Amino acid sequence: MTDELLDRVKLLTLWPREFARVFQPIYGDVLSVHPDPPGRFALKNDMPRGVIGAGGWYLGDTVDAALWESVLRDVEPDDDGGVYLDRSVLAPYALQWVRIRAKGEILRMEHPARRHVVNASNVRLNAKWDQLVAEDIYPLTHVAAGLVQLQFHFGLMELPGISWRSRQSDAGIVHLFYDPPSNRSDWEMLGIPVPLASDDGIRLIRDALTAANMVLLTDPVLTGGTPDPAAL
């Protein structure tokens, strides 16, 4: 097959641990999947033909990774390092920690674990994956995930999820689990959700930007002045 994105099909163990998740409470609690995620490596029905679509559940192993792969993924700093995220745009989102109780399995595309499925000598395929994890056009990554699922099905295996090193936040690893990734009871919620538009949520975003030498711009309604009522 010329469409193979892996040199071999193999899942690696995901040991019990904690993850941060940015999610939309409108779709349920932090353990609920997004029914039709638009993000990276989402599986869409028949894309390409034969692919079985799935919901998506994105997790980060750090808060920064979770934020950069969600609400921060589309923004770039201006010349002064400033980033503007309107609070209303953040309002649908919250962040919460979760823990997997039992060990699971996942396709790991971050280095060096990637060597299990893509030979280090396969420069062409490694370059392709390096581009996919940073790709701005998400439908292309949907096709890639679909091709991977077809390759797994060809080997009579299911694809429960993919992990990769975030190109948005190099220190973090992002994990995408497909619905159903595993038994819901294998997971537990930790703490309470932090709405990203709240003071605590803004602090998390500000910290993530600061770590990248960027600055969250102040809400200009507070600092931009009050127009004179009679001003022309």
Next chain:
Amino acid sequence: MTHAAEEKHWASLEVPSHGGQVQYAHGDIHQLSRRRASSGVYLRVIAEAQALTKPVIAELDGVAEKILHQAAHASARRVIEGYWEKNTSVMDFVYERGKQLRPVAPSEFAEVVEAWTKLFHRAGAQLGPPYIIQLERAGSMGSLAQVWDDLARTIDTAMEFPATARHNSASVAAPADPADARRTTLLALNWPTSIEVGRRAGSTSRNVAQWAKDKRDAGQLLGAWSSSERTYRHPGFQFNDDGSLRPEVRDLLATLAGNPAWSNISDANGWRRTYWLYQPFRSLNRRTMAFCPNVLHAVNDNPNDAAAVLDSYLLDDAPENRVARTPADVFAENPQAVIAFARAEVASALSHTEVPPVPHD
């Protein structure tokens, strides 16, 4: 000198006596007060300031004018005269409004700066008196009276130009507080005021600025409030090259107003929408915008074809096509795409109130 005193929280105005332009700068105190004259006399007004904003510039201008022209004139000259006669090359003074100039010996300069820095940080980084006044001269000069008149003439000439034009001078450094820097940067673009917008539109009204206000009130024009000027400036992307208002602006503003946080009422100063319009987004780069999902649907029946299309896109690596762009950038060439992007952003912002929850497993 402590580290705190070396932080870039100083703004300066430099007035040359020999007909050059006034210069503004922002940075380290040592850099601003460094001796650099090869000839002539320079008067410098230096003050604590977090950024080189228009209000700060106006404050520095006011102090220079006061010293050179107004009530402080005679007393300031008297104080300086004593040092002038000693042929000192650099003279530092402290100036507080309503008080006489107080000379600062070179040996005390660092101590004074440090004390002010502490005060500055304790006071929440607001520009405030006192000011450092520095007079530097190089070469043999005439009488102080003559130099004083020359300095006064230079500042008079500078004041004939609006603050915006002076703020745009190449010597002006970027403001130090990036959390508000975008507003300062955008205002420095010298966007048209209401009067200028009205004139460009050919308004014949006696109150030509009313035209812009009417358009803003009708949701056909976005204004960004300039606190220091007490007037609106109007982001440039809204206008054609001939200065006329682009008709698509109305649809864009109507779309943005779908988000209650971006209405004329909740965003009265216009800066939330302006910040968003000038925020670079990766999804607005040329490569992403040129992508047509139909290409993928057309090849979906054959995984090999889909893989080939995938390869062709991944190989398209022209860096210029991957540069993030702002909605304002894109509006000039594709206003409908920006309106669609705004619609998606508004829908996302409202999704937590409009989309019904999905039942749990």
